[in-house]
Amino acid sequence: MRTISHFINGQSVTGTGAVTSPVFNPSAGQVQAILEHGDAAILAEAVAVAKAAQPAWASINPQDRARVIFKFKALIEKHRQELIHLMSSEHGKLLEDAMGELQRGLDVVEFVCGIPHLQKGEFTQGAGPGINVYSIREPLGVVAGITPFNFPAMIPLWMLAPAIAVGNAFILKPSERAPSVAVRLVELAHEAGLPPGILNVVNGGKEVGEAITDHPDIKAVSFIGSTGVAKLVYARGAGNGKRVQCMGGAKNHGVILPDADLDQVVADVLAGAFGSAGERCMSMPVIVPIGRKTANAVRERLLKEIPKLRIGVSVDPDAQMGPVVTPEHKKKIECYIQLAADEGAELVVDGRGRTLPGHEEGFFLWPTLIDHTTPSMRSYQDEIFGPVLQIVRAETFDEALSYPNLHHQGNAVTVFTRSGDWAQRFVAEVAVGMVGVNFPMPTPVGYYCHGGWKDSAFGDLNQYGEDSIRFFTRTKVVTQRWPHCRPAED
Numbered sequence: 220m221r222t223i224s225h226f227i228n229g230q231s232v233t234g235t236g237a238v239t240s241p242v243f244n245p246s247a248g249q250v251q252a253i254l255e256h257g258d259a260a261i262l263a264e265a266v267a268v269a270k271a272a273q274p275a276w277a278s279i280n281p282q283d284r285a286r287v288i289f290k291f292k293a294l295i296e297k298h299r300q301e302l303i304h305l306m307s308s309e310h311g312k313l314l315e316d317a318m319g320e321l322q323r324g325l326d327v328v329e330f331v332c333g334i335p336h337l338q339k340g341e342f343t344q345g346a347g348p349g350i351n352v353y354s355i356r357e358p359l360g361v362v363a364g365i366t367p368f369n370f371p372a373m374i375p376l377w378m379l380a381p382a383i384a385v386g387n388a389f390i391l392k393p394s395e396r397a398p399s400v401a402v403r404l405v406e407l408a409h410e411a412g413l414p415p416g417i418l419n420v421v422n423g424g425k426e427v428g429e430a431i432t433d434h435p436d437i438k439a440v441s442f443i444g445s446t447g448v449a450k451l452v453y454a455r456g457a458g459n460g461k462r463v464q465c466m467g468g469a470k471n472h473g474v475i476l477p478d479a480d481l482d483q484v485v486a487d488v489l490a491g492a493f494g495s496a497g498e499r500c501m502s503m504p505v506i507v508p509i510g511r512k513t514a515n516a517v518r519e520r521l522l523k524e525i526p527k528l529r530i531g532v533s534v535d536p537d538a539q540m541g542p543v544v545t546p547e548h549k550k551k552i553e554c555y556i557q558l559a560a561d562e563g564a565e566l567v568v569d570g571r572g573r574t575l576p577g578h579e580e581g582f583f584l585w586p587t588l589i590d591h592t593t594p595s596m597r598s599y600q601d602e603i604f605g606p607v608l609q610i611v612r613a614e615t616f617d618e619a620l621s622y623p624n625l626h627h628q629g630n631a632v633t634v635f636t637r638s639g640d641w642a643q644r645f646v647a648e649v650a651v652g653m654v655g656v657n658f659p660m661p662t663p664v665g666y667y668c669h670g671g672w673k674d675s676a677f678g679d680l681n682q683y684g685e686d687s688i689r690f691f692t693r694t695k696v697v698t699q700r701w702p703h704c705r706p707a708e709d
Contacts, residue, residue, distance in 0.1 A: 221252040225255070225421050228272075247578060254398055259427075259433075269417065276383075287412045304534075308533065311541045340353055350698060356688070358385050361388045364389065366443060378687075398420075432459060433459055440465075466677075469671065472633070474506075474632070477513045479636050491660055493608070496540055496606050498543060498544060518567070531575070532575070542583045562597065564589045620645065627673055632651040632655070
């Protein structure tokens with residue numbers, strides 16, 4: 220059985236092995252590796268070597284740091300197939316989804332290759348008589364990232380790439396459910412020329428996460444995960460004087476106006492709700508059709524298309540949806556499906572109780588469709604994070620708009636319409652951080668910023684884009700005046 224350990228100071232480091240956890244192959248339903256959990260002592264070791272290595276890395280001119288990032292990008296591209304198979308085997312997502320994930324991470328790596336420009340400060344000449352003012356963006360020192368299971372390559376790249384590009388040292392704690400690809404990425408970064416100690420991986424669970432938020436030499440923490448944990452990490456990290464950004468859960472709505480192209484809507488909703496088995500923060504688990512006619516038409520089309528979706532193992536090139544990540548997560552999703560029925564919603568298509576022939580032990584759920592969901596239901600308020608699509612019916616535009624606006628999570632939302640006027644009004648009035656117009660999963664490109672509102676995000680700065688440069692640096696402003704002096708006489 221393969222053992223997954225830590226990566227500290229440029230080499231694999233074996234822990235005590237006192238606490239371990241299984242890493243599954245979700246398609247087979249079998250344990251494929253054992254993860255060694257770290258503890259506060261292992262984390263302190265990683266921080267110590269990072270703190271020692273960081274000043275020399277920060278002193279390198281930004282062009283040379285960018286050259287290392289360029290080589291890192293090239294190595295990721297060279298090992299693309301290895302990386303997507305690795306993440307697919309531990310997460311269960313289809314190879315096509317894994318390919319898309321890796322490219323999204325590469326987009327951010329590519330963005331920070333421009334760090335000589337991105338990290339520049341500002342300069343004002345003549346701010347006063349003989350006075351110039353300029354600003355400098357300096358790295359924080361040692362920073363850390365805590366990443367979720369559902370994007371085991373993309374989200375670590377979102378965090379570590381800008382963090383090291385500006386001159387920090389970085390500690391990564393990946394999810395214990397899918398840790399291998401993060402370790403492999405860090406190995407490739409060292410192959411690209413990153414000095415030992417600048418990028419380290421400490422595996423583990425809650426103990427390592429708490430040690431990260433408590434360690435006085437870690438100056439900033441970036442986190443993506445559930446809302447409940449995001450709140451805890453934000454409070455604990457900020458309480459310890461750290462800069463913290465925490466992205467929480469999501470209940471993204473798709474609002475469907477009567478004039479929308481329903482054939483395109485249904486294709487987008489199927490991809491948004493069931494792609495990657497619904498295990499992504501940008502999924503579309505709720506649709507809000509306006510008017511009975513629209514709702515019934517969308518439901519009828521979904522009932523025709525959902526049975527056509529092909530469920531398969533992660534390496535099946537013809538599959539459209541793979542398994543969920545662990546047996547525990549599968550059970551949690553099934554409990555939410557039952558909860559929705561118990562709350563009075565209509566269970567139109569039940570994805571429970573089926574197995575994939577030849578892979579009966581795999582963690583497979585089939586797509587589930589639930590109609591007549593209401594905002595008072597817990598199944599609507601909570602993030603289910605699985606292949607479950609709920610229909611919330613609205614009679615008017617204002618009623619439909621109220622659902623994403625009043626929901627406690629405000630990550631992403633989409634409006635489907637042919638009307639520019641209605642779309643502009645929706646964009647202006649919706650209280651959500653990322654908005655799509657006829658676009659089912661509005662994940663911003665790598666040179667913008669990714670982040671939600673309300674209980675979907677805690678902290679003032681978002682992931683990647685220019686916000687990541689601001690988050691991982693601090694600004695020093697210099698006001699200078701030089702006395703007038705005469706040239707020295709011979």
